[in-house]
Amino acid sequence: MNRRTAFLTTLAVTTFLTLTACGSEEPDAPAKGSGKETLSTAPVSSAPASDGRPAVELPSDLSYTFDWPKTGDKEKDAVLADSEQSIKAVDQAIVNQNALDKAYLAYYEGEAAAQTEQFIQAYVDAKARVTGKYRYYNSAVQVRDGGEASLVYCEDQSKAFDMYLKDRKVNKTPVTENSYVLYTTQLRKNDKGVWVITKLLSERGHDQCRP
DSSP states (O other): OOTTOOTTHHHHHSSOOOSSOOOOOOTTOOOTTTOEEEOOOOOEEEEOOBTTBOOEEEETTEEEEEOOOOOSOHHHHHHHHHHHHHHHHHHHHHHHTOTTOHHHHTTBOHHHHHHHHHHHHHHHHHTEEEEEEEEEEEEEEEEETTTEEEEEEEEEEEEEEEEETTTTEEEOOOOOGGGEEEEEEEEEEOTTSOEEEEEEEEEETOTTTOO
């Protein structure tokens, strides 16, 4: 599982952080050369707690577009809704610099929870977090008997970046085929009625996700 990352292989060799292997130069991007811009402090936006699910609060410099159309099936749509919140909950943990943040732990368990904790801890150790715009699309959800489900989807990281917390500088990187990631998740419905992720795999540059 490497949600949104080239992960820490590079960090282990050098001090250069490339946790989010994505980015593009937009009209408001910094001048070429530094590859960085300073992000001002932004107010917090929130999704309130509901039906036993935790509240998620994120800075307004993070935004999400879920191009996941409703299926009309109650359980499939619940899988999609809980998966949206699980993604945001991980980013809240990164923003909070807390690898044991309770919100994401409500949506991940077992192998997926352990891998996600390591992923978040990598940002904590590097004193960095995510910022920018994420888009999710090409979703395919299946629900099976016994309260199990699978969800396959794509993520567009071309407008998402890493921000260093010390100086609040954003590391903007060029768009490549690796800015587009295919995810395959396995989920189960827990005793609270929440669809939790038990396994999560990713593949960068998959032709199913590239524009």
